[in-house]
Amino acid sequence: MSDQQLLAILPHILLTTVILIQMMVIAFARNLRTTVAISVIALILTGLAFIPVYSLIPIMVTPLIVLDGYAIYYSGLILMSSTAVTLMAYDYFKDRGEKQDEFFMLLLFATLGALILVCSSHFASMILGLELLGVSIYTMISYPHKGLLTLEAALKYLILSGVSSTFILFGAALIYAVGGKLGFAELASVALETRDSGEIFLTAGSALIFAGIMFKLSVTPFHMWTPDVYEGAPAPVTAFVATVSKGAIFAITLRLFTSSNLIEVPSILTGLSVVAILSMLVGNLLALRQDNVKRILAYSSIAHLGYLMVAFIAAGMIGGKVLAIEASSYFLFAYFITTLGAFGVVTIVSLPNTEADAGDISNYEGLFWRRPMLAIMFTLTLLSLAGIPLTVGFIGKFYIFTAGVTTTLWLLLSVVIIGSGIGIFYYLRIIFAMTKRTETDVTKIEIPIAGGWVMASVTAAILFFGIYPTPIVNLINNLVLSIT
Secondary structure (H helix, E strand, O other), X not given: OXXXXXXXXXXXXHHHHHHHHHHHHHHHOOOHHHHHHHHHHHHXXXXXXXXXXXXXXXXXXXXXXXXXHHHHHHHHHHHHHHHHHHXXXXXXXXXXXXXXXXXXXXHHHHHHHHXXXXXXXEXXXXXXXXXXXXXXXXXXXXXXXXXXXXXXXXHHHHHHHHHHHHHHHHHHHHHHHHHOOOEOOOHHHHHHXXXXXXXXXHHXXXXXXXXXXXXXXXXXXXXXXXXXXXXXXXXXXXXXHHHHHHHHHHHHHHHHXXXXXXXXXXXXXXXXXXXXXXXXXXXXXXXXXXXXXXXXXXXXXXXXXXXXXXXXXXXXXXXXXXXXXXXXXXXHHHHHHHHHHHHHHHHHHHOOOOOOOOOEHHHHOOHHHHOHHHHHXXXXXXXXXXXXXXXXXXXXXXXXHHHHHHOOOHHHHXXXXXXXXXXXXXXXXXXXXXXXXXXXXXXXXXXXHHHHHHHHHHHHHHHHHHHOOHHHHHHHHHHHHHHO
16 A cells, blocks of 8 residues: 555544544543543544645545545534534533443544545445444444433334345345446446346345435435434434434445446436435424424434435436535535534533433423523524525525426425425424423523533534535535546
């Protein structure tokens, strides 16, 4: 391996090294603040290590790993989100009476898996990243072992995520059986070479991979684990699953389908369209029936993945690839920020109660009168999720709509409008609950320093990039579109 190739994977080597150091520190000098400090420093240094990598891109490190602008952009999103989750998790766990140091080591392992995913160009590295990410999340979900909900959530995620990984592995095996290749870019030639003799195996393999990935993304009808896992998992872990996990999996899915030209297969486009429509409708309609904020956000995430699928489908249409990739990249940026903000508020409201998270909507009644700044922050994140103008979420949905108009996806765009209209109702329901005056005794909510900085940063980003999105748009144009 050349010096340039070693430099290209310097961020991954650095993060792996710090994880090993952190493991030794935990073994010999257990201290939560030290562990969290090491985690934050590791994530920042890993992000800085991508600066010298920029001068080398695009570079193929091995047939399994590629470093390009696309990988750097999504790696940045992952590291930003992981840092925010680490700070929220410190506030969440520090007073819960358990030794939580290993949790932050697992969080770094999961982040490493996500970084490997977005750099993957081969099924072998994709599976490695998926399993490193998934196995870490199983344990993170069940980490505060006092509650039955956390164990139930972890078990459901373990079983269904394991099933989805099996689908992906079996699908890759079928494709390898007929083509002898597992590189993403090589799949296009495999499709041409096996058009007659191996078309059945290629179609079946693609369908299994498609189904497995849809499980990971929790889109309808593969969404059954999402509300229970979101409700049962600790709030910071839910934020991690909703952002880092889903973002990394979508990034590798987009690379896989565009590099292999599978996105242009009519049957796959039809399947994606059905999934997108069902996700937007089912996610929004079922959210109307929920009284738990975490479950509302779970169904909201299903609907948002449906919106994202519209851009994904547009990438397979004639003339829509570049705009679709740009749209999905900005939409994910907006989704990351707003979701971190929403679960940041849930984390802060849950701090006084060490037994369970403040999930019920009644826990947020009167928040405007008790903690007006926190309520304003929550309101902005909800308005951004709803796609209200002057928020980053509006720009994200506008991008999705533009990609759909460019490729004439009128049916999907109609469902986007209907779903967004439905979504406004349940977001406003939470906002209304925060404005209610209540005479019952309520637990005093203190805003911690780390969580307060995260929420302030998120709120500023929602407003700034909602009014002036040019910096992120330019960043996407300079980095992400290199995949095309």
